[in-house]
Amino acid sequence: MDETSPTDQAALIARLKAERDQLLTLLRALPDISFVIDQDGLYVRVIGGANQAMYVSGKPLEGTTLQEALPDEIGRRFLQVVRDALQTGEMQFLEYELGVDEVQPLPPHVRASASDPGKQYFEGRVLPLPSYDHPKPVVLWVAVNITPRKQLEQYWRTAAETDPLTGIANRRALLEQAHGEVERAHRYGHPLSLLILDIDHFKSINSRFGHARGDEALRRFTQVCTELLRTSDRIGRIGGEEFVILLPETDLAGAVSLGNRIVETTASIEVANTSPVFTITVSIGVATLRRGEGFEETLHRADQALSRAKANGRNRLETESAPRPDEPPANG
Structure with missing residues (x-):
């Protein structure tokens, strides 16, 4: 070697x-x-x-x-x-x-x-x-x-999930959160309610005072709602002047109580730089998750309640129709 x-x-x-x-x-x-x-x-x-x-x-x-x-x-x-x-x-x-x-x-x-x-x-x-x-x-x-x-x-993840005008969840992010909350409510038998909110006659703000004032009204409305929510609640903007609030661990009575506070507080929001001073109001529909139900069905019933709120004069809250005897709440 x-x-x-x-x-x-x-x-x-x-x-x-x-x-x-x-x-x-x-x-x-x-x-x-x-x-x-x-x-x-x-x-x-x-x-x-x-x-x-x-x-x-x-x-x-x-x-x-x-x-x-x-x-x-x-x-x-x-x-x-x-x-x-x-x-x-x-x-x-x-x-x-x-x-x-x-x-x-x-x-x-x-x-x-x-x-x-x-x-x-x-x-x-x-x-x-x-x-x-x-x-x-x-x-x-x-x-x-x-x-x-x-x-x-x-940054890009946040941008993809956030409404750029109001800073809250956009439609996509809100829907993802909603499906997670529905799954959790069914798994543990806990209540889950939601509000669908629509600012009354919003298009008139844009046409009378301009889009800048309309944008400011949306931001102020979002701020008012957020200040009334718990850390576990979720709010998202799903359309131009339409919002959804998810309320985990909340039955219909609790959701109605919160919704009425939002209606009352919103009526005091003044749109900046308008003469005469212009205030906004909101119409709200409320529904609670039922056993075996998905988010879309609950949202549909809340949307029907919202339509009744508008038909009954706006600036008010309406609840879902009473469930049939074979459709108890999710925590029933």
Whole structure:
């Protein structure tokens, strides 16, 4: 068997060291921060993080462990990822949230230097780092800050679910919420009611005072409704001047009580910059979920009640028709 001469061995070692040094030099210049972490979770070395808008200095982590530096659950999760990378020999990927205040070894002046002390989103890329000068196997953990991407995703998600004029749920989002609430009400046998609301003679506001005044009336009406709701209630705009309010854990009497307060409060809303001062009113239909019924059926009965409210003079609330004897409420 051919044996490598001492000269060749020395050359190989020198080449590996040169390659390692080149890699570390490259990592130091990168905007993202990297960590050399051994199989026991020890931070052997912290490299890079040149983008100070995204990272603070991680040097104080050197010599500490994942378990010492991070909250228990995060530390255990990260250590398992390190060991998976070493065991499989393959790169591991994970996304995680982490705030500067959660990293214990960072001194106060380093925490204070953070551009954003809140949660940041990262993509971890973890791969074995062979031939590293350390007694135990190590990985290279590259932490890529993906906060801007996550914020953009959240922006578009919110935009897809939100009515841009009023800031409440749009029709699509309200329907998704409604089906979830109906399923929950049937599963636990709890009451669920809904209101369908229509601002009276809304088109006359636009024609007499302009769309800007009409938009302001919609925003004020939404604000008034929202202030009367519980945190568990859901409101959405499903048409031009038409809204739906979902009321979990609410029977017909509770829904009527809330609806009457909305009718009363709405009548005091003045449309800005109108002369003479113009106030708005609302008509409301109320219905309660029945056993085995879907959202569409309940909404249909509420819409019929709304039609009666309009026919009976508007600025009022009407309830659904009484259920047949074989149609008890969902919690009956």
